[in-house]
Amino acid sequence: MxxxxxxxxISLLFIAPLxxxxxxLPILLIYLEGPSFLHVFSFACSTIxxxxxxxxxxxxxxxxxxxxxxxxxLIFTNATLAAYVVLWLxxxxxxxxxxxxxxxxxxxxxxxxxxxxxxxIVVFHLVQSITTLVQYGWGIKEKNHE
Amino acid sequence: xxxxxxxxxxxFFLGLACFLIPGAVAVFIAYDRxxxxxxxxxxxxxxxxxxxxxxxxxxxxxxxxxxxxxTFDERDQLIHKKAVMAAYVVLWLxxxxxxxxTWCxxxxxxxxxxxxxxxxxxxxxxxxxxxQGLATLIQYGRGxxxxxx
Numbered sequence: 001m002x003x004x005x006x007x008x009x010i011s012l013l014f015i016a017p018l019x020x021x022x023x024x025l026p027i028l029l030i031y032l033e034g035p036s037f038l039h040v041f042s043f044a045c046s047t048i049x050x051x052x053x054x055x056x057x058x059x060x061x062x063x064x065x066x067x068x069x070x071x072x073x074l075i076f077t078n079a080t081l082a083a084y085v086v087l088w089l090x091x092x093x094x095x096x097x098x099x100x101x102x103x104x105x106x107x108x109x110x111x112x113x114x115x116x117x118x119x120x121i122v123v124f125h126l127v128q129s130i131t132t133l134v135q136y137g138w139g140i141k142e143k144n145h146e
Numbered sequence: 147x148x149x150x151x152x153x154x155x156x157x158f159f160l161g162l163a164c165f166l167i168p169g170a171v172a173v174f175i176a177y178d179r180x181x182x183x184x185x186x187x188x189x190x191x192x193x194x195x196x197x198x199x200x201x202x203x204x205x206x207x208x209x210x211x212x213x214x215x216x217t218f219d220e221r222d223q224l225i226h227k228k229a230v231m232a233a234y235v236v237l238w239l240x241x242x243x244x245x246x247x248t249w250c251x252x253x254x255x256x257x258x259x260x261x262x263x264x265x266x267x268x269x270x271x272x273x274x275x276x277x278q279g280l281a282t283l284i285q286y287g288r289g290x291x292x293x294x295x
Contacts, residue, residue: 095267096186103260108257
């Protein structure tokens with residue numbers, strides 16, 4: 001199994017579920033203990049890292065770049081773009097659902113916004129890893145990489 | 147200036163007016179007259195069309211595969227993909243910033259009008275369009291020095 005495919009499996013089985021469970025923790029902490037700089041800063045940093053972790057893999061990780069040939073790069077780019085398409089549709093769906101379930105003249109808790117953002121990270125990782133695995137053919141052995 | 151670059155200039159200026167104004171009008175109609183099918187459909191159509199408009203050159207290329215004249219070559223595709231990815235990075239940062247700022251201003255026990263969400267989405271669309279247009283123009287070098295007339 002080559003590195004990009006292994007990363008996709010790790011993302012699908014560990015990173016997305018972990019984000020789903022522990023991503024809500026800073027929101028709960030801020031709700032219970034009130035907003036402090038540390039909590040808000042950690043939330044902002046973790047969401048930025050969670051949403052843009054693919055940049056690290058593509059541009060900064062030298063070890064991963066060595067294993068990346070042109071085909072891997074193309075697959076990774078296509079998976080990232082597909083994940084962003086689904087992420088955009090998820091944001092639209094979340095927004096319209098909130099709009100329809102609560103009448104336009106009413107209000108919603110401000111905590112809905114960070115929850116939607118964390119949900120977006122989960123959706124992004126899920127779609128990106130599934131798309132990567134689909135493009136590699138799930139578990140089919142490749143002559144070039146095995 | 148080649149066709150793609152020309153399109154990105156058009157996208158840069160007209161995109162904003164085409165997405166922002168009708169989208170804001172849809173939110174205003176829903177707020178003023180209550181929720182109904184027409185403004186929600188209008189809003190959904192605008193944000194889906196606007197946010198996924200970057201797929202159009204790829205679809206157009208597949209549809210016009212039989213034509214001999216190439217208007218969207220490998221280099222254009224690479225530039226377009228890079229610009230879209232850069233725009234999505236900016237869009238993500240905008241969403242995180244919008245969320246954290248609202249959270250800090252209102253406080254975790256406060257509430258916001260539900261209209262803030264579609265308006266944030268529209269803002270995201272504008273940011274995405276601007277960032278994509280700008281990234282495309284920067285990659286082409288803004289001027290006309292791309293070997294074409």
